Amino acid sequence: MIGVTKAYSGFSVDDLDAARGFYGDVLGLTVEETGPAGMRMLNLTLPGGARVFVYPKENHTPATFTILNFEVDDIDRAVDELAGRGVTFARYPGFEADEKGVVRSSGGGEGPAIAWFTDPAGNVVALLSTG
Template sequence: MKYLDTFSSFSVNDLGKARKFYEEILGLDVRDNPMGLLELHLSENKTVMVYPKPDHQPASFTVFNFVVADIEQAVDDLIRQGVTFEQYKGTIDTDAKGISRSEHGPAIAWFKDPSGNILSVIQGQG
């Protein structure tokens, strides 16, 4: 089987709040879809669909990762926008800002959208 394209999607409980968060806080290109969905345009060929679900239950895992050049700056910028980063102690440990630094992978910090979906900013290579 040959696929023509792929895309990812996730649900939210309020499209208006999702639009405001993804557009105004995260700075994404958010467009309406004729089917009543939101399209998050990440690049020319990458789109994520966001759909309303009245009985939405956020996943217990990260649904969306944003690779950034400078995690310190990204976290600071998002904190200034009112984003609160998750704090973890145990298997995963985060510092006071919410950044996990591991010798086994890149630095990463988790936060939630208005519907409780877990998102992250992760330090890119280079």
């Protein structure tokens, strides 16, 4: 039964209006508000058609892990574009980042280049290079 249903992920935020602006205006995703007054929530449509449910939580605690990963062909271009829209890229201990905040493999095929940032609620989001 579950194998033939659609599934989607979700996460909480502390300010639904800020999340709508960030995911819609800054990241350029399609954002729909649903639910009656007092039960508002957002549905984000991701590239490729996947959906993510975003709900307000009064005692929200930001996720300590990456909640969304966006694959991009050109990570430098994507980082520059988002930085131009006010996004600040995070740096984490143990990961050597360049001046843009991109962590690149050391040439040993250890994985894609990655750059992390947070949404207004403090949840971690990442860009991953596919090229």
